[in-house]
Amino acid sequence: MPLHVPPAPAPALRTVLTALGSPTAVREARTPSLRLAQGPITPEVPLPVHVLDRITPAGASATRLAGWRFLLRSQGRSVAAADTMLTADGWAFSRFFEGPYIAATEHALGQAETLQQPYQARLLSIPELYMLALWLHGDTAADGADGHPASADLLVPLAPAPPGIAAHCPHRVAELLPVITHRVTPVAPVTPGPLLGSPA
Template identity: 70%
Template sequence: MPLHLPPAPAPALRSVHTALGSPTAVHEARTPALRTAHGPLAPERPLPVHVLERGTAHAPAGTRLTSWRFLIRSGDRSLAAAETRLTADGWAFSHFFEGPYVTATERALREAELLSTPYQARLLSVPELYMLTLWLHADLTDDGAAGALDPQDLLVPLAPAPPGFAAYLPHRVSEFLPVLTHRLSPPPAPAAGLLDPIA
């Protein structure tokens, strides 16, 4: 089934085009792959990046939109990514970057396109675990900025995944979120008396 990509805010996309077209303005921030690229560079595959916010006993874990990310393609592959952030003046270009998450995102998107169920693609970051996942959202009508984690959504850890998580293995949110919550929970306090000094 085709993977649905929510439309990025027009100012976010424009800001990336402007950065790509102004090498003198962003030369210092460009990645080695972009500096040595031959041929045109195009921002593709816009993905809203959400951050997982910890839940409490009274409120489940939620998400917060922090940026829009675009894969920067040259020819038949992605060389880097561009990040845009919401500022007081609207969406603006933030920076270019490259590294393992660029190729991991591209691979996870390709694999998600082979699934029999259509999903909307997003990214979900878990900063405390240094983890990034492809979030396959079941509600195709959401605009990318809104929408909560649905129990039927899939989360796909991207490589490099933290210990205990298999990269590229999809998990239902209903099964994965309790594992994440457990990993994010602080260790229990020692029982009273265990740290008392020896008499």
């Protein structure tokens, strides 16, 4: 079943194209694979990046759109990625980067293409766990910039995943969210009781 990739805002794409056209921006980026790429580089597969800010007492997730990420492809493969962010003046280029999440994102997208149900592709960042997941949203017609993970949506943790959470294993939000909740909920300090043998 084809995976649906939501259209990125045109101004966000323009900022990436402008940065790619700037020798200074490319040269100063800490992305050797981008600097060494042969042939044209094109931004593809725009994915809205949502951040999980908190989980409410009722167990719902409070997320916000942080930006759009574009995979940068050259000669049929992804060599790096470009992030954009929303500022008071509109969309702005944020950074070029490379690393394990590029290949992990491509791998997870390939997995999603084999699923029977259609999904809309997004990314979900959980900063407290240093975790990034491909978020497969069930409403393929939704605005990629809006919404919260629904219980039937799928999350595919990208490698490297936090200890105890299997990378590239799809989980329903209803199953994975309690695990995330447990991990990010601070443990209440234990108030020590009176020592045995001491006056109460």
